[in-house]
Amino acid sequence: MSFVYVHVPFCKTICSYCDFVRCGYHQGLADKWLQAIQKEIKEKLRNEKITTLYLGGGTPTSLTIAQMEVLLECLGEYSADVEEYTVEANVESLDDSMLELLAGYGVNRISLGVQSIDATLIKRMNRHHDKQMVIDTIQRIHHHGIHNISCDLIYGLPAQTPALWQEDLRVLCEQDIQHISLYALTIEEHSAFGREKVAVMEEDEEADFYEAAITYLQSQGFEQYEISNFARHEHYSKHNQAYWHYEDFIGIGCGASGKQKHARYDNTRNLETYLRQGPSPSYIALTSKDERFEMIMMGLRLTQGISLSKFSKRFGCELLSCYENAVQKNIRLGLLRMENGFIKATDKGLHVLNSVLLDFMEG
Incomplete structure (x- = not known):
């Protein structure tokens, strides 16, 4: 029984708050990355029975249809018995062609990076969707037969008010989604917000946002099952539960981490090194x-x-x-x-x- 995370480091645009391992999308670079990650997939998953498979990033759906198909085809050799197959996506990168492809390869859960539906906050984060796009995308996901949908929201954003936060929660709760994740903004040194020296929300105010969200989500049928995660009808994230229950897991890709046999490992965060030498993991004995x-x-x-x-x-x-x-x-x-x-x-x-x-x- 294995839990597998695959990191796709590419993004069409870089969000203002992000300091994950990611880089701007370039087709030629992504093609080279595909060759490298296929090799790592075949080496690491050869004898594994996979329970959950999670494609995160970056933005996995920043890949072209052809590139995504190559990745899914490679993973398909090992994913026959997967119970939960999640792909992270941005609202603006999830069109009908991509959804048809994902559903065809057995993806049964989408984690949608909404973060906010307020136009000013969206622009401040360097995102490129709007409220109606969020609503339409959720409906489109259902249309393609994927009914397990999670949405991320961020609180503590610059100029975010309690009223704007309440509206974000209200709009999402009105949609046919089964899971919501809430994340407090952290200012990472190498993110755009970090370089701009954006001020962090005061702890008491941040706590008020969090408590207001818990109260409202529970009133809308969402059960809090983890500090940042809420689900309707027990649609808990099986993959993330493996982390919280401290199971071993396999990390694949540039910047991915894993835990196996009393050791934690981190693949190289440098894409050039990954393309040249493979994952080059560093290990920490536990x-x-x-x-x-x-x-x-x-x-x-x-x-x-x-x-x-x-x-x-x-x-x-x-x-x-x-x-x-x-x-x-x-x-x-x-x-x-x-x-x-x-x-x-x-x-x-x-x-x-x-x-x-x-x-x-x-x-």
């Missing part, structure tokens, strides 16, 4: 202490929390014993609680999860 903490760090993001029996079976020690001081302190502060064999963050704890994790880091 000690048992590293893995215990990382499982806690990921698992407490989930509203269901961490199974104490699963933790004990995996590491041969009791979580409540290994981290007694951290657990007792945060239960006392009302940030953690025990329930039905799980330890989980309270609503208050989810809001300040980083400070909770600091206590476990010291444990």
Whole structure:
């Protein structure tokens, strides 16, 4: 059982907030990249039974139809038993031809980078869609038989008001979508926002946006199952759940990361190096202490929390014993609680999860 992430580094335009591994699209460069990634796919997936497959970026749908078909055809040799096949897309890059191709190769989930439907905010992010395009694209995805749709939104944007945020949420909740991911804006040093020295929203104000979103989404039938993720009718992201449950996963492509056999690896972030030498991964060995903490760090993001029996079976020690001081302190502060064999963050704890994790880091 394998969970596979494939990174497509190309974008037609670069968003103002983005500092992921990405570069402007050039057809010749993308053709060379296709040759390199096909080799990596065949080497890494030869003996794998894939459960989830996730194409992220960058913008996978910035590839031409012909290029995307080459990539999907290569992955098709290994994707017969995939339960969830996700492709990330921007609103403006997802036309009927692309959707027909994706559906034909078994893609059954689209993660749509909406971020906002407000014209001013969209322009500020260097995006190129509008409200009607979002609505039309969601309908188009359904028309092509892909009914599991997730949309991303960002809060904390420059000049974003509570009213604009509420309108973003309202418009998306009125659509036939099953999943919404909310991300607080972070100012990355090498992004356009970073170079412009854009100010970050105050923590209290950011918390107000987050809490308002939780309340509204729950009123519209969305269940919060992870700190940033909400689903209708249990349409949870199976692929991302592998990360949160601290499963091993395979990362393929320039800038991709993976975790296998007590080690984490990062493929080269340099596209020229990737084209010349392949993934050239750097490895970090994980000690048992590293893995215990990382499982806690990921698992407490989930509203269901961490199974104490699963933790004990995996590491041969009791979580409540290994981290007694951290657990007792945060239960006392009302940030953690025990329930039905799980330890989980309270609503208050989810809001300040980083400070909770600091206590476990010291444990």
